[in-house]
Amino acid sequence: MAQTWKCSGLRWAADGPVLTWVGGRHSALVRGGRVAFGVAEGGVRTCVGARGHPCPLRAGVSGRSTGARCEECARLDRAHSVAADTRADDPRPYRVYLxxxxxxxxxxxxxxxxxxxxxxxxxxxxxxxxLGHGPLMAARRTEELLRAALGVPDRIPYAHKRAVRAGLPRSRGERAAEIAELHARAVALGGRPESLTPAPFRGVDHAAVFGLAEEGAGGPGAVGEVTGLVAGGAIGGELVAAAGPDLHLATERGVVVLDTRLMTGWELVPTEGEPCAVPVREFRDAAAGVQDGLF
Known part of the structure; x- marks a missing residue:
């Protein structure tokens, strides 16, 4: 019987993306290398728990959930997050960014x-x-000021990020133009907390780090995105890019984007040359509301 592995997520190290596994193992990901795995036959996806603690119920969760947590564990995890505004007494300095x-x-x-x-x-x-750095509440007030005054959101769905990657501008200057303009407008705003130390504009570009710059823009265009894993399913391909939690894999059906958060909670097994057999939503049909197909 093949050994099973449980993924605990993807993290970014100084030299690139790394898949981490329950038990402390990790797998460095290198562009041009092969990523391939399958879900055990009859497998069930279970809750990954919260704040480093296992789910007491080992509750089942949906294969489409990127959080891989049951309702109670999701509530506990969010209750201790900065995003939930429940840690106003955090003494650490925070940075504000565009x-x-x-x-x-x-x-x-x-x-x-x-x-x-x-x-x-x-x-x-x-x-x-x-944009600057200072106490948590000063950083949070600055974030809220920019949202209200400049209409800049504090969240963007990952689906929107994926949809534009293949058409990125070719030069660093073009890619930085929008945040350069917004940075200047933000600096000119009144009402910013005095305890926030401002930072000059200095654009940092990750296109090459992600592997999105090899062809001058977004690299090889993806044909679709994995919407969830299923028991008995498999996916494998050459890693052509990685951005955030997403792996861009060149499969026999084209480049497919896999959100590694969909891997957590499953028992996974290594595979070789199996065809892509997981639910994939094709990008060209997403806007028309076409149902997911099974590649």
Whole structure:
């Protein structure tokens, strides 16, 4: 019987993306290498728990859920997050940033100063710039000010990020233009907390880091995205790009985007040359509301 592995997610290390596994193992991902796995026959996806603790019920969760948590564990996990505004007494300094994911897709956000650019890599930001740093509540007030005054959201769905990657502008200057303009407008705004130390505009570009710059723009265009794993299903292909939690895999049916958050909670087994057999939504049909097909 083949050994099964349980994925605990993808993280970004200094030298690139790494798949992590329950038990402490990890697999560095290299562009040009092969990524292939299957879901055990008869397998059931179970809740991954919250805050490092296993789910007491080992509850089953949907194969389409990117959180892989039952309702109770999801509530506990969010209750301790900065995003939920439940940690106002956090003494750590925070940074405010503007992140660009593609034409027209800019967001404002905050991240702990000590994390550096890790949060931007995790979100799949193609380029970004810091706006400033200071106490948590000053960073949060600045984020809210930009949302209200400039109309910049604090969240962008991953589906929207994926849809624009194949058409990214060719130069770093073009990719940074939108956040450069917004940074200038943000600096000119009144009402920013005095305890937030401003940062000059300095665009940081991740296109090459993600593997989206090899062909001058977004690299090989993806034909679709995996919508969930299924028992007995499999997927494999050459890794051509990785951005945020997404792996762009060149399969026999074209480049398919796999959100690695869909891998958590399943028992996975290594595979070789099996065809892509998981639910995939084709990008060209998504806007028309066409139902998912099974490649």
């Amino acid at each position: 992140a660009w994911f593609g034409p027209g897709l800019v967001k404002v956000g905050i991240t702990a100063y000590e994390r550096g650019a890790a949060r931007l890599l995790e979100q799949g930001a193609v380029c970004f710039s810091w």
